[in-house]
Amino acid sequence: MDAGALKSRGNELYQRGKFGAAIEAYTEAITCDPRWTALYVNRALCHMKKREWSCVKRDCETALHFDRNNVKALYMLGLALIADKKFTDAAKSLTRALEEARESGDVIQDDVWRELARAKYLEWELLASDRDRRYSNLESSVRAIWSSLGAENADTMREVMSCARAPDDRSSEPPDAFCCKLTFEVFRDPVIAPSGHSYEKFAILQHLKISKFDPITREPLKPEQLIPNVNLRNAAHAWLSNHAWAFADIVRPNAPLE
Secondary structure, eight states: OOHHHHHHHHHHHHHTTOHHHHHHHHHHHHHHOTTOHHHHHHHHHHHHHTTOHHHHHHHHHHHHHHOTTOHHHHHHHHHHHHHTTOHHHHHHHHHHHHHHHHHHTOTTHHHHHHHHHHHHHHHHHHHHHHHHHHHHHHHHHHHTTHHHHOHHHHHHHHHHHHHHHGGGOTTSOOOGGGBOTTTOSBOSSEEEOTTSOEEEHHHHHHHHHHOOBOTTTOOBOOGGGOEEOHHHHHHHHHHHHHOGGGGGGTSOTTSOOO
């Protein structure tokens, strides 16, 4: 069989849940055409179903060698890096996947965003734990000489430590302006309607499939009237970057990787 026929065979086996056999078919196809990106992506998908993350990483990196902007390869590489607890690298790969998916209008955008949120949250969790340890050690050291500092210096030290800990304080809520009235989540890709109200793009498009009006003003609304709200997106994402604990509201950080 040629590479095309072997790929079709692999696709059929994948649909039947025969992931090991599908891997064999794609591997044989690769020997016939070692530069066909789709073969590596498809094989990576089979390895992902078997949770063989090192194999997923290898195939995705090979696919990206031939097509550096392949959304599925960037996405699955991000998942493999999360599984390997390399959260910073995972976030970089998933950020690229989200950018490419947004450009192409790929329906995988929501999945990519939620896994990016997972990587960002888990990265923050590690860093926040280390910061808390260091700040606690410093506070213990300062407390030993607290009385010698004088009242004003002691108050200043308290203010400094409070400011240092502020970004990790989870008691605050995301600003309402950064949250969609339909999803109640921080905006990923907001669009603005003629009414001036902004909505998460995916959510408002789903709403307009059923109801042809603005959810807040009830004015008639068509999809083509929606305009990307780039400034709001950038502001919301900047807030998330500075309050990465809020990514936990977008995805369950410890949910199984899909």
